[in-house]
Amino acid sequence: xxxxxxxxxxxxxxxxxxxxxxxxxxxxxxxxxxxxxxxxxxxxxxxxxxxxxxxxxxxxxxxxxxxxxxxxxxxxxxxxxxxxxxxxxxxxxxxxxxxxxxxxxxxxxxxxxxxx
Amino acid sequence: xxxxxxxxxxxxxxxxxxxxxxxxxxxxxxxxxxxxxxxxxxxxxxxxxxxxxxxxxxxxxxxxxxxxxxxxxxxxxxxxxxxxxxxxxxxxxxxxxxxxxxxxxxxxxxxxxx
Numbered sequence: 001x002x003x004x005x006x007x008x009x010x011x012x013x014x015x016x017x018x019x020x021x022x023x024x025x026x027x028x029x030x031x032x033x034x035x036x037x038x039x040x041x042x043x044x045x046x047x048x049x050x051x052x053x054x055x056x057x058x059x060x061x062x063x064x065x066x067x068x069x070x071x072x073x074x075x076x077x078x079x080x081x082x083x084x085x086x087x088x089x090x091x092x093x094x095x096x097x098x099x100x101x102x103x104x105x106x107x108x109x110x111x112x113x114x115x116x
Numbered sequence: 117x118x119x120x121x122x123x124x125x126x127x128x129x130x131x132x133x134x135x136x137x138x139x140x141x142x143x144x145x146x147x148x149x150x151x152x153x154x155x156x157x158x159x160x161x162x163x164x165x166x167x168x169x170x171x172x173x174x175x176x177x178x179x180x181x182x183x184x185x186x187x188x189x190x191x192x193x194x195x196x197x198x199x200x201x202x203x204x205x206x207x208x209x210x211x212x213x214x215x216x217x218x219x220x221x222x223x224x225x226x227x228x229x230x
Contacts, residue, residue: 032215043221106159
């Protein structure tokens with residue numbers, strides 16, 4: 001079983017629509033969740049972080065976390081062609097010693113295409 | 117220079133060569149990381165350094181040898197690599213190696229092993 005799972009896509013949405021990206025994780029003890037955006041040929045850049053259940057909004061982006069369902073999502077409102085990229089879900093899980101040491105585990109990423 | 121820088125940006129090496137990748141962060145962070153990104157595979161953590169001490173080795177083959185002389189610099193020494201080691205190698209840093217610390221990535225070194 002993959003530790004962090006994302007639908008690889010591609011997900012195609014029209015400009016102005018809401019893009020919904022989903023991620024599930026296997027470790028119930030996971031505490032910290034991140035969404036990164038990666039343009040082709042570039043390095044990942046952080047969009048959102050979320051640590052507690054519920055919604056967190058930042059501009060056009062909303063992250064949603066449901067620890068009971070082991071599910072985290074990212075909504076992008078009013079999608080723009082410049083949002084076209086790969087979106088990476090990343091989770092910090094506890095290691096066997098009960099500490100994380102910053103060990104980010106990434107999903108495979110979802111390719112998002114926003115067409116005019 | 118600002119943020120996280122990596123050199124070289126591109127590297128081609130033979131299987132018998134020895135080369136080193138360099139990472140430098142200008143963010144005042146104390147934790148640094150090496151990641152490997154291969155085609156069709158998730159971004160994979162290789163090593164974690166926190167205050168110059170290695171705290172994580174994610175079962176990386178010994179042909180990859182990290183070095184962290186201080187909190188601002190991180191190296192990855194490469195020797196007798198295999199063609200399957202061709203990938204994008206990303207360096208990242210964070211204030212601490214903790215639960216809620218955001219990791220900031222450098223631009224990466226694209227490595228091709230012939």
